[in-house]
Amino acid sequence: MKYPKQLHLPGAVFGCLLMLLFAACSQKDKEMKDASPAADVETMTEYLVSQGFDGQQIVFEKDRVIIEQDIIMTMPELEKRVADWQEEKAGGVQTEQRRHTSLISNSYNSNVRIYIDPGVPTAWRTAVQGAVNNWNSISGTRLGMSITTSQSNAHCVVFMGYQNANWVARAYLPSGGLPGVSVEINGYYNSLSASYKLFTITHEFGHTVGFHHTNQTSGIHIPGTPTSDPNSVMNSFILPWAGFTSGDVLATQIIYPL
Numbered sequence: 001m002k003y004p005k006q007l008h009l010p011g012a013v014f015g016c017l018l019m020l021l022f023a024a025c026s027q028k029d030k031e032m033k034d035a036s037p038a039a040d041v042e043t044m045t046e047y048l049v050s051q052g053f054d055g056q057q058i059v060f061e062k063d064r065v066i067i068e069q070d071i072i073m074t075m076p077e078l079e080k081r082v083a084d085w086q087e088e089k090a091g092g093v094q095t096e097q098r099r100h101t102s103l104i105s106n107s108y109n110s111n112v113r114i115y116i117d118p119g120v121p122t123a124w125r126t127a128v129q130g131a132v133n134n135w136n137s138i139s140g141t142r143l144g145m146s147i148t149t150s151q152s153n154a155h156c157v158v159f160m161g162y163q164n165a166n167w168v169a170r171a172y173l174p175s176g177g178l179p180g181v182s183v184e185i186n187g188y189y190n191s192l193s194a195s196y197k198l199f200t201i202t203h204e205f206g207h208t209v210g211f212h213h214t215n216q217t218s219g220i221h222i223p224g225t226p227t228s229d230p231n232s233v234m235n236s237f238i239l240p241w242a243g244f245t246s247g248d249v250l251a252t253q254i255i256y257p258l
């Protein structure tokens, strides 16, 4: 989730940063080769690009990777996906893992429990409640959410971070049949209007339940949904909240049918 468009770093800056990271990670990987069978950064990047992610927008951190500014994947999760992908390429049995890791299982998808950290300011709390209401308003789907006051009982935690950067909030995708584990809000954008806040959190919960960006090519196109949906909540640039598009509603009904 990004705002505003003009805050984007030029591609060249990303490129240089990535090259530096690749160099650093490759070195580390070489040293660890005997100790760990983990896929190297180049292979992981090749996998992510094969899935439609922009190779210029992949940043590797110590134990996770941040894709297109606001999609987070843990290293074990990514390594598992790469292993499955390599097995598939080698002609091995295609597992259902990709689908299970991308969506929430029926055990959890009718009530995704969300906990709001006490550090989240009131205006963002209002947006979280509004976003839960938004997703619950979609009919013809089994997807549902609620806010819980018990952190230990929660699937997903909403908390504050702070960075002078062009992401407003970021979230984990589902993993192992469970919802994405957290949504981090960037306090740098605390002054956004309520309408932008609501769009932002509704968008991040979209990632939490397994949606990718509509304006990028990552993920798998959901058959039967429009191929052009510029006002979708899953556009990576925030808009004032104006409701879901018919494409958003249809996509939700298709991936989480009654």
Ligand SMILES: [Zn+2]
Binding pocket: 001, 070, 071, 203, 207, 213, 236
């Ligand atoms: Zn996003």
